[in-house]
Amino acid sequence: MSKFISKFRQLQARTLSRECCHENLRVTKFGWDATICAVNPKFVESVGGGSFVVIPCARVGPLPMDYPTVSGHGGWVLDIAWSPHNDNIIATGSTDGVARVWAIPDAGLSEPLERAVVDLKFHKGRCCLVLWHPSALNVLVTGGSDNQLAIWNVGTGQLLKLLDTHPALVYSACFNWNGSQLVTSCRDTMLRVLEPRTGQLLGSAVCHEGARPTRRL
Incomplete structure (x- = not known):
């Protein structure tokens, strides 16, 4: 049995000093079980309601109250996802029913960003979920309160495929490693595997007896 003992069992976590931490990040108060903070190798993102902040990872310490935000949505931001192919690209979904894709400058924001690279308009009601394809460039999945999943080419803004398999709200979705299959969890308590x-x-x-939100897969 000794071969199953982890070689990391003696490691201990170390709390970083305050000078190495991000402070004053705004966090949304909207009652939705979704991603409110996301990090990639370049940036830290935090949702604060209808807008969100994006700061370079190396910029630590207190965040000024007047720090510029990304604020192009007409409602609360419900979900966010960094592109796996470009560290400067982030997608958002909102209560305004629109998914938007934003380009963040390498040095971060020096002024408010209100214009997205592309607006993806389809869902009736809220756009609750955004998910990038892990291997196909510019392919994004969005999910809405209309119980449908839409697959987009964000380079052209074209709707590629509509998945209307779900009888209730889709809480979460995840691709397998090469993107050939998509697994979803739904308000009807079912777990589904789809060919996208x-x-x-x-x-x-x-997958669960209750219908509480199940994020993330």
Whole structure:
């Protein structure tokens, strides 16, 4: 049994000093079970309601109250996701029903950013979920309170595929490593595996007894 003992078992966490931490990040008070903070190798992002801040990872310490924000949505930001292919690109979904893709300058924001690279308008009601394809460039999945998943080419703004398999709100979604399959959790307590190109349902199972939100897969 000794071969199953982790070689990291003696490691201990060390609390960083205040000078190495980010302070005064705004956090949304909207009652939605979603991503409110996201980090990639370049930036730290924090949702503060209808806008969000993006700061370079190396910029630590207190954040000024007048620090510029990304504020192009007409409602509360519900979900955010950094592109796995470009560290300067981030996608957001909002209560205004629109998913937007933003380009963040290398040095961070020096002034408020209100214009997105592309607006993806389809969902009726809220746009609750944004998810990048792990291997296909510029492919984004959005989910809304209309119980549908939309697959987009964000380079052209074109709607590529509509997945209307779910009878209730989709809480969460995740691709497998190469993007050939998509797994979702839904308010109806079912876990589903889909083929994203065709929308074919490959399998399903009850994942939880209750209908509480299940994020992330």
